[in-house]
Amino acid sequence: MSSLLTQEVPVSWYLLLSAVLFSLGVIGFLIKRNLITVFMSIELMLNGVNLSFVTFAHQWHAVKGQIFVFFVMMVAAAEAAVGLAIIIAVFRARATLAVDRIDLMKL
């Protein structure tokens, strides 16, 4: 039991988890048909990348990796505010959230 309590985790597991989260975000971006859930998938991708930043900061004892995550969070907050405002404007103009019907620029 004591060996289980002191067991360590390989750093590569964290990196694999971050890669899987990123891929799930890409898949969500491709299969979701609602503008808001597509946007949520982008947030999922950002979170996956953040996890690998934190993992590498831990691996090489580099504080700057964590600061990069801090900046990513700030940019993500700004992006969410502007993106959701755009979604509201699109909904007001087209009265729909389905990405298939927002096709004004499609050939």
Added chain:
Amino acid sequence: MHLILFILFAGFCLGGAINLLLQSHPISSALSLIVVMTSLAVLYLLLGAEFLAIAQIIVYAGAIMVLFTFVVMLLNAGREDRTMGSRTARSVGFPAVVVILGVIATVILRAQGLGMAGLQDGITSTEDLSRILFTELLLPFEVTSVLILIAILGAVALARNDGERKPGQ
């Protein structure tokens, strides 16, 4: 203990992410994204990033996701119809995802010199973080505050109702 916590919260994380894809109602997707972000905060804490763990909960799980749920409820977003993506997404997107994941996983698994992470590794204190942030990286930090200000102005300008315009116009 690290192993147990990692498996538990990595499981929550993956479960939440998969649930985000499976749910057809946007509000369910938003709630599972909150689960993902909160369990990621625990993983950050396991990796010794105490400040980021708290910032993840406050900024992501708090502010950003509240904004998301607010917009979902404001626009009264209903159940989405599932079409499994466009033809381009099926023919190019999904193979590309598999290739990307495969390449990244191979690189990670074959990489040498990646160590172990344990609870005894110690944490990066907020003091260390802020010392670098407010000395070496002061200019980027101030520039992001300008970015946030512009984002606020842009959000207000975009979401403001002009009054006379009607839907579909």
